[in-house]
Amino acid sequence: MWDRNQMAARAAQELQDGWYVNLGIGIPTLVVNYIPEGVNVTLQSENGMLGMGPFPFEGDEDADLINAGKQTITELPQTAYFDSAQSFAMIRGGKIAMAILGAMEVSETGDLANWMIPGKLVKGMGGAMDLVAGVGRVVVVMDHTNKAGESKVLKACTLPLTGKRVVNRIISNMGVLDVVEGGLRIVQLADGVTEAELRAATEATIVG
């Protein structure tokens, strides 16, 4: 099984040189620590920034410079700022090559649920619905099962959707699966996970 950092490291291998990328909150944020040598990506923060830098040194925090998770960050030599309307114009317009997002549930047709648990968690979708509708490729990073051991990789999502038929690839603690015609295809098994274990933990149809 992969831990959070191993999942992030695996997700970082999805990145290609020259891409503009949006990383979601949570495990996707860790991806930045594992970007391969020689791969130059520009991170977009949907609150209005391209070229997001690391956290500031203590004492250098700037209230006017935050990421979409409201954390203080820094700028880089290539940084550009813009307003929210332009930020989502580039997202909807397909200019962002990839988004790496967290997920509560994913279905075998690529439906994603990651923004709401009715009656329990009502925080909002933020920019997630725009991202999954607009970016070139959507990769989700998630735990394969919930705390009770039930699959979160389902035939159909039970939670309200963030997007329908939007996920291209799932990176879970148990491996990597692609959304293909007819269901999910196993791309890779996590360290120490057997194909039988992955299949048993997956409610969705696995093809091939």
Place this chain on the structure above:
Amino acid sequence: MNKIYPNAAAALDGLLFDGMTIASGGFGLCGIPELLIAAIRDAGTKSLTVASNNAGVDGFGLGQLLETRQVKKMISSYVGENAEFMRQYLSGELELEFNPQGTLAERMRAGGAGIPGFYTATGVGTVIAEGKDVKVFNGREYILETGIIADLSIVKAWKADPSGNLVFRKTARNFNPPAATCGKVCVVEVEEIVPLGSLDPDTIHLPGIYVHRLIQGAHEKRIEQRTTRKREAAQ
């Protein structure tokens, strides 16, 4: 025409009424019009509909208008940082219309640009699409969203000149320009009003045509998540 007012209360004089719709700039607590929000709290205007990406935190930003029960409805994309908001929403005291973040920004931009509606793929197949017109373009489904026209826009910028030309700073720009454009009246608070001619016309982010009233003031600029890294001796 003079656009400069002595303080937030004076700048809002005659503009506030119960049941009005207000569009506010800001993302989290970054770039929020904190002085104008405090003045609206002090004015006690009720039954407000507020279009803002977030709802502030308990005790600061728009959270202050929730504590005083001045807000009837929020139009937002993310309200996770506000316990009082949750309480009022779950008990049915507060209406909430979730808009995807980019849809909210574009609704403001469209409202200010004379575009009554637009089609977007965002939210297709989700609860956001319920009751909305669906149209197929080039084989893909899109839903109809409407432009927002607010009675009042409240905005925070970094610098302004007396004609209302605005310059924002870093990610504090966020929703401020689209919010500014969609109000019938737009009131702006800045950290500094600079003399006419001292802003390079090529670097103005929002032209003064959108700005009706202007104040300068001291801003707390509270940080929501202070994240840092350690300075290392050897690099």
